[in-house]
Amino acid sequence: MSFIARRLELFDSSDFRDAIKKQSSLKNPVDLSIGVPEELTPEHIKLAGIRAIQQDKTTYSPANGIPELRQALAYKLITENHIPCTPESVTIVPGLTTGQLLVYLAVLDPDDEVIVFDPYYPPYPHLASMVGARVVYVSTLPTFQPDLAALEAAITDKTKLIVINSPNNPSGAVYPKHTLEAIAALAEKNDILLISDEIYEHFVYDDTHFSVGSIYPNTVTMNGFSKEYAMTGWRLGYITGPQEIIDAINELQQYVVMSSSSIAQHAAVAALKHKPKHLVDKYKAKRNLVQSRLTKLGYKLAGAQGAYYAFLKAPHNLTDVEFVNKATDYGLILVAGRAFSQLHGFIRISYGTDIETLRRGLDIIERITKDLEN
Ligand code: PLP
DSSP: OOOOOGGGGGGOOHHHHHHHHHHHTOSSOEEOOOOOOSSOOOHHHHHHHHHHHHTTOOSOOOTTOOHHHHHHHHHHHHHHHOOOOOGGGEEEESSHHHHHHHHHHHHOOTTOEEEEEESOOTHHHHHHHHTTOEEEEEEOTTTTSOOHHHHHHHOOTTEEEEEEESSOTTTOOOOOHHHHHHHHHHHHHHTOEEEEEOTTTTOBSSSOOOOGGGTOSSEEEEEESTTTTTOGGGOOEEEEOOHHHHHHHHHHHHHHTSSOOHHHHHHHHHHHHSOOOOOHHHHHHHHHHHHHHHHHTTOOOOOOSBTTEEEEEOGGGOOHHHHHHHHHHTTEEOEEGGGTOSOSSEEEEEOOSOHHHHHHHHHHHHHHHHHHHO
């Protein structure tokens, strides 16, 4: 008998387990699969972490985080995102992914419905199912922009939450302000809470980022240090929203995480004090390269206005796993789109990597595409 709980079936990756095994056997692959920025944590942030250790700031922090970090974040959220908040309505979490689970645990009862736009960051639906809620998918194809009529049609009297992620992983779509205003209006009309995951807010290439929490108070805004500050391994994120939800999350934090890493929190204070120059032009150049090379090959590139991802339909009606396996034969690692979607025909390309690796990866995609045509 297996001791493993049935909820683990939600994370079933048997569809592409063989593909992943095949990828792991590659020697010196070109990797366009990982969602990590190419930069390393800036020196002054690392030093602040080292200093925190040397000064013995290594014990538990308050469950909601150290006051100086919450103060700095409240200032940032008010001045940059125009989200009304106070240091008390900001809570620090050990990464957004854990933050997502904490928000769900705080607000979802079994049978509540959660609307997730497809394609999605995988934890959104899986963690919702894990806590017993029902996930309702709303496709954003073909533009990767929310279809407001489809969204309205998906709302029922059980809808508790709509999850928004702009700029989006995996499509790179950036939702314009008017779309977010329309979603907020629908949410208000139907008394629905919004979750807005803004972890890629600084990776926007054609438009400007808009925080829906600035116009709709029943929004839980989530953000973190992983991407902009190249701190994925430090595990630090933050959440702001209605005070009763933040209080509930803080209560949960005492049981689930105790506190986020105090060392990472002190490093994050330094990150906010001396913000590293954000390299948006560098990422835009990589986006432009992906766009022009793939468009020339006949791929339709909707999305790709932000973050560092492109989500493409595999050519010649190949499934995502077939295309990913073919890419592996050529020494290239990609992610099968079914990890991010109910559909099985897409692949995700990450251009978080350096431009040389990206060029080599695009060369391989060109070779595969031409070979498939012959
Ligand atoms: N949200 C989105 C949309 C992401 O793409 C990622 C990581 O790829 C995360 C959250 C993870 O954030 P964290 O490192 O804070 O858990």
